[in-house]
Structure formats: C-alpha cells, structure tokens
Amino acid sequence: LMEMEKLLKAELSVSTLRSLGRPAGGCISNGESYETDSGRIFVKYNGDDKARTMFEGEFASLNAIFCTKTVRAPRPIKVFKNSRKGGYIFAMEHLNIRSLNRYQAELGKQLANLHLHNGRQEPSAQVKQFGFECDTCCGFIAMNNEWMENWVVGLQP
Numbered sequence: 001l002m003e004m005e006k007l008l009k010a011e012l013s014v015s016t017l018r019s020l021g022r023p024a025g026g027c028i029s030n031g032e033s034y035e036t037d038s039g040r041i042f043v044k045y046n047g048d049d050k051a052r053t054m055f056e057g058e059f060a061s062l063n064a065i066f067c068t069k070t071v072r073a074p075r076p077i078k079v080f081k082n083s084r085k086g087g088y089i090f091a092m093e094h095l096n097i098r099s100l101n102r103y104q105a106e107l108g109k110q111l112a113n114l115h116l117h118n119g120r121q122e123p124s125a126q127v128k129q130f131g132f133e134c135d136t137c138c139g140f141i142a143m144n145n146e147w148m149e150n151w152v153v154g155l156q157p
Helices: 002-012 051-068 101-116 151-155
Strands: 017-019 030-036 039-046 076-081 088-093 136-138 141-143
Touching: 002 017, 002 039, 002 076, 002 088, 039 051, 051 076, 051 088, 051 101, 051 136, 051 141
Parallel strands: none
Antiparallel strands: 017 030, 030 039, 039 088, 076 088, 136 141
C-alpha cells in the first residue's frame, strides 16, 4: 500500500494522498479514490502490460468527451507504468456518482448533444471521417479506429 502511495505521489506531483477507503473492482481493472492536495482522484490499475493500450484509449476518449462540454465526464490526468508491480495505472478526476435515476432525462439530452457536437462545429473544424485518434479497447481487445470514409468498412472482417 505504501509503495503505491509513493508511486502515485511521485507520478502525479502531489504531496497529500489519502485513500478514501472505497476500493472498487471490475472484471478487468481495479480502482480506488484518493484525496489529494489537487482534489479527489480515481485511480485504475491493472497488472497486465496490455493495459497501456486500454488506458491510453480511455484517456483519449474521456478527454474528447470532456472537451465537448456536452456531458460531464471525468478529466483524465495521466497514464503511467506501474514501475513497482508491472502493468499500468490511469489517474482521472473523481466524480461522486451515485444513482442517476432522477437525472435520466438530463443525461439523455446531454448524450444527444454529444452526438450532435461535431455537426455544430465550423465546417473547417468538423471531423469528416469515421474513426478516432488512437485505438480503444473492449476489455483488452484493441479496436482498430483507423480513419475511414465509411464506417461500414470498419465492420467488415
């Protein structure tokens, strides 16, 4: 535990790091929330080296969503190698998310605005192709996000 805290302090350039005592586990990665002198963060960690592609894709995806200012997404902070145990670590802003039942309509509108965002940009700033700046993953399976003219092409084997 102390090794992880030392690594996080060094990589994130924070002097205060206190676990909020709410570790979370998924089917692929584990995570934990911390209080820092820069605010609350959520840290995902995975011991597999394949996590680099997964976390870098998630970083880029969250950043792209965050930059649209259409739907609240955690601000990604950093992806880095776990030099002490292997694998990779992804730090992002902690969002205190509980039940979203009473926000369903608002979230639906925000997601619709997210999907309309590109078309509302100046023509010169619009993305004209299908794809993404980097590969993203479904679990550990990297998805090819190469830019292409027609999204159906990407569905073909």
